Amino acid sequence: MNELADGVSATDMPLVQMRGITKSFPGVDALRDVDLDLYAGEVLALLGENGAGKSTLIKILGGAHAPDQGSLQVHGASEVIAxxxxxxRLGISVIYQEFNLVPALSVQENIFLGRESTRWGFLGKRQERAHASSLFKRIGVVVDxxxxxxxxxxxxxxVVEIAKALAVxxxxIIMDEPSAALSPREVDRLFAVIRELKAQGIGILYVTxxxxEVMEIADRAMVLRDGEHVETRSVSGLTREAIIEMMVGRRLSEEFPKKPAAIGGPRLVARNLKRGAAVKDVSLEVHRGEILALTGLVGAxxxxxxxxIFGADRMESGSVNxxxxxxAIRNPRDAINAGICLLTEDRKQQGLVLGMAVIENFGLPNMRRFAPWGWISQLRERRALDGHVDRLQVKISSRYQQAxxxxxxxxxxxxxxxxxxxxxxVIIFDEPTRGIDVGAKYEIYQLLNHLADQGKAILMITSELPEALGMADRILVMREGRINGEIREVATATQEQIMELAVE
Amino acid sequence: MKRLFSEYGSLLVFLLLCGYYSVVTWSEQHPTNAAAGRSLAQSIIARHGVQSDTLIIVRDTVADRVFAKAISSELTELGGHVRETVFAKAPVDAGRALRRISSDDPLEAVATHHAGTQWGPLKVDRLKRLANQLSLPQVPKVHVPESYMWPSFLTWSNILNVFKNNADIAIIAIGMTMVIITAGIDLSVGSLLALSGVISAVMIQRWWGGEDAGLGGLIAGCLIGAGICALSGTLNGIMVTVCHIPAFVVTLAMMMVARGLALIIAVDYQSFLSGGGTKGTPEAVKIDHEAFGAFSNGELFGIPNPILLTLLLYLLAHILMTNTPVGRYIYAVGGNREAARLSGVPVMLVLIFVYTLCGAFAGLSGVMDASRFEGGRPNAGELYELRVIAAVVVGGTSLAGGEGRIFGTLVGAGIIAIIQNGLNMQGVATYEQMVVFGSLILAAAMIDQLKKSDWALRIFELPQRWIKKPRQGETPR
Structure with a gap:
């Protein structure tokens, strides 16, 4: 996997060479003196905790930010990306996590948006279609x-985003966490596409x-920490632990601090849940003090x-005890009143009202407690929040900071x-650590343990198999709307075992 | 500092406007209140001595009667003599009175006000002629209260008038603010105002005996009128939540339905009055009832009732929005409906509540309108929805939802009222005013956008960046 990296490294001129890039925002030094070399035909993984400066760096490359200092060479020529x-123009495309596609337009219209081929003012649709299909052929994927x-x-x-990049x-090509929303099988397909692009001499900066994935797809790994360039190394000699150490700057004794809790009788019992094609027949039990992982492919x-279970959607049939x-759960309110809560995967869209203050978000489901007579007791609310901020070690500058x-x-x-x-x-965590950096992940895991210790029942939905294996007392694997299997002996289970249950 | 400007920016605009109009309307003031009357009496005594003989001539209006009474009582108290007080309906009356009285016994002084001196019979040359004709020993001297320079805009009576006349807009704007904070809109308020006024008026006239209606009847009629509007608001809310129809469409429909119903009821009432023989016309449903009129035209501690009611409702609404769960829920639903739902907020109830409240406030304003004009007018409140929305937007509430302050809306309503008042004083016609208001809404919306995009911040930082570094760059949030 590493021939390309070795083959290109010394002699060839880098596609992109950044030297001494520095960028600061008011109050934050986002990047300090960072160097980057990206060669043709390689995959360079860009690693780092959240806030390490990864996104600032790719935004500088993509032209969204201008660096305060530093030089940039593309194909050996000094350039400024303003x-x-x-x-x-310089042939650099960024595929952000939020795609830049117009939902109501077709694939080809999106690919050629802003650069439509026209003949006498009319769209050359046939030409565009031919061009689009040749692009997809280059990637090796069929899309209508x-x-x-x-x-x-x-x-x-x-894939459409990639085709867009190729069209110009x-x-x-810079990919910002491209696998975040993909199922393992889709990730495999993405990797096939990336290998295809590599073979065509395209340099790929892969943020993840x-x-x-780094071990699997990348040739070299570049690690940023607190805005500084730690090291860029060939992946072939690296271990997972070594990368983590570079990222966090300290050795995590264990990636998953699993502490087995005393598991009691069943608390949450769901039977034969059904809704449409997504949930065909799901039954599960979560016990007191147990962390149950629910895993499977995306779309399972x-x-x-x-x-x-939470009442966010109406079930067609089934029961929850x-x-x-x-x-009788008809809406989230019923579930919350019964003591069930859901921490959604998408915190920004579903978990918090972002424009409201931290304390207002905190109080939202707790109005009965803080305002028993219809008058919000600010004092009670503040005290309660302060208690949780201490216990959970939430870093906020003010209670009235916007979420x-x-x-x-x-x-x-x-x-x-x-x-x-x-x-x-009963606490349902949907992808509790998605988009959270390694250090904070560790804290969340400790919280899971702590909650289990208190006798809560925890259902953890996760796509990351190591997380399921590392944290759960029991694992359920879903496939196509059904529970396809259960793993009771987590300590001895392997990722392969789970995958077997998740796929055919 | 930045927060102060973004939160209270509209207040600053309001004060600037007040200052502007104070300067523009700086002019000679001719007081006609009781205090002016008393000081006029004193100056008459000072000029003519205690034996003076004075004729008071004023117009036949409530304010002038107060003025005249103050003069005569002060005069008598100081030992002077009031020959007679004339309440002239037209300048001719003043002339006749002068002729009649002067022929008996020569007068020394005539007390009137600035408006009176503009009348023909009280002009100096006419008085001289009169003295010649009747060969009086002396020409009667006309006394008026001393005038002084002061902005016409900044008089107590003008300010009270402005706010009193815009109380209905301000009250509806409370409900509209809540609706807009939930990212909705209510276009039906103007029509609901008319519907409420007409229904209340018809109820009182036909069911509770019109002029002879007791207090209970009046209250019941008004409650029914306003209640029907609240129910219409509930219906709006149900359509928006349960049926998932956009608020714009639902309330647009309600706007037409309610206006139509108001006209139908008014027409029907007219045909009832004429015995059912002829088809009616959509005229106002008259109510001739003193107590009913007092609701809007009366005052307490010298402040008109509508203003007191407005302030009270704003205070209550502010408390509701800042200190109760309902307020918290309203902001949450507007800020992120799905997150609010998943946090256990009863989203549907909250939405139905705000539309109901908005309808109820429109209904209340309808009752106020009927009381003020002594009749339910089916054409009342036309285009009010736009003025109300303008007040809310100018007050800093974002149409995207989730943000806004109740008192911001009060300031917004104040700004709109003052601009209108100022334009009227400057003699700007209604059509031009529409252009001004349209531009005002646009400006407010633009400021809202500027606040969001932090342009102001960037503009402040621009010079620093030029000094530091000529390269172009971007300021992050």
Whole structure:
């Protein structure tokens, strides 16, 4: 896997060479003296905790930010990227996590948006279609270019983004966490595409949190920490632990601090949940003090099943019991009143009202406690929040700070705080550590342990198999809307075992 | 500092406007209140001595009667003599009175006000002629209260008038602010105002005996009128939440339905009055009832009732929005509906509540309108929805939802009222005013956008960056 990296490293001229890049924002030094070399035909993984400066660096390359200092060479010539247009002219394309696709336009319209080929003022649709299909052929993927983008899966949209980049003759493609929303199988397909691009001499800067992917796809890994360039090394000699150490600057004794809790009787019992094609038949039990991992491929119906338990969607049939009592859950309010809560995967869209203050978000489900007579007791609310901020070590500058200014990990903690205040007994975590940096991940894991210790029942939906294996007492694997298997002996289980249950 | 400007920027605009109009309307003031009357009496005594003989001539209006009474009582108290007080309906009356009285016994002084001196019979040359004709020993001297320079805009009576006349807009704007904070809109308020006024008026006239209606009847009629509007608001809310129809469409429909109903009821009432023989016309449903009129035209501690009511409602609404769960929920639903729902907020109830409240406030304003004009007017409140929305937007509430302050809206309503008042004083016609208001809404919306995009911040930072570094760059949030 490393021949290319070795083959290109010394002699060839880098596609992109950055030297001494420095960028500061008011109050923060985002990047200090960072160097970057990206060669043709290689995959360079860009690693670092959240806030390490990864996104600032790619935004500088993409023309969204201008560096305060530093030089940039593309194909050996000094260049200045003053805006996205310059980046495109220089053959640099960035595929951000949020795609830049117009949902209501077709694939080919999106690919050629802003650069439509016209003949006498009319669109050359046939020409565009031919061009689009040649692009997809280059990538090695079949996508119907007449389909509307909103009808495509995330993986397909990503392919369209890649085709867009190729359509402007990009020599450098920057991918920002491309695998975040993909199932393992889709990730494999993405890797095939990346290898294809590599073979065509395109340089790829691959930003990710997932170390397993780095080992699999990257030739070299570049690690940033607190805005500084730690090291760039060939992946072949690296271990997972070595990368983590470079990223966090300290050795984590264990990536997963699993502490087995005393597991009691069943608390949450869901039977034969059903809704549409996503959830066909799901039954599960979560016991007192247990962390149950629910895993499977994206689209297997895990989140959908959890939403049924929480009442976010109406179930067509099925029942939910808590501590032996049958619950009639018609909406989230009912579930919350019963003591069930859900920490959604998408904190920004579903977990928090971003424009509201931390304390207002915190109080939202707890109005009965803080305002028993219809008058919010600010004092009670503040005291309760302060208690949770201490216990969960939430880093906020003020209680009245807007939720959107918090980092992912702290947002997650605020969401957790509001549910803990509500005395939630069953806590459903949907991808609890997605988009959270390694250090904060560790804290979240410790919290999971702590909650289990208190006798809460925890259902953890996760796509990251090491997380499931490292943290859960029991693992359920879903496939196509059903529970396809259960792993009781987690300590001895392997990722392969889970994958076998998740796929055919 | 930045927060102060973004939160209270509209207040600053309000004060600047007040200052501007104070300067522009700086002019000679001719007081006609009781205090002016007393000081006039004193100056008459000072000029003519205690044996003076004075004729008071004023117009036949409430304010002038107060003025005249103050003069005569002060005069008698100081030992002077009031020959007679004339309440002239027209200048001719003043002339006749002068002729009649002067022929008996020569007068020394005539007390009137600035408006009176503009009348023909009280002009100096006419008085001289009169003295010649009747060969009086002396020409009667006309006394008026001393005038002084002061902005016409900044008089107590003008300010009270402005706010009193815009109380209905301000009250509806409370409900509209809440609706807009939930990222909705309510276009039906103007029509609901008319519907409420007409229904209340018809109820009182036909069911509770019109002029002879007791207090209970009046209250019941008004409650029914306003209640029907609240129910219409509830219906709006249900359509928006349960049926998932956009608020714009639902309330646009309600706007037309309510206006139509108001006209139908008014027409029907007219045909009822004429015995059912003829088809009616959409005229106002008259109510001739003193107590009913007092609701809007009366005052307490010298401040008109509508202003007191407005302030009270704003205070209550502010408390609701800042200190109760309902307020918290309203902001949350507007800020992120899905996150609010998943946090256990009863989103549907919250939405239905705000639309109901908005309808109820429109209904209340309708009752106020009927009381003020002594009748339910089916054409009342036309285009009010736009003025109300303008007040809310100018007050700093974002149409995107989730943000806004109740008192901001009060300031916004104040700004709109003052601009209108100022334009009227400057003699700007209604059509030009529409252009001004349209531009005002646009400006407010632009400021809202500027605040969001931190342009102001960037503009402040621009010079620093030029000094530091000529390269172009971007300021992050």
């Amino acid at each position: 805006g996205p247009v310059d980046a495109r 270019s007449d389909k509307l983008c909103r009808s495509l899966s995330v993986a397909q949209q990503q 003759e990009s020599r450098v 949190h997932r170390l397993g 119906g895990r989140t959908e099943a959890a939403r049924l 808590l501590d032996g009592e049958k619950l 959107q200014t918090l980092s992912g990990g702290n947002q997650q903690k605020v969401v957790l705080a509001k549910w803990l205040e509500r005395n939630a007994e």
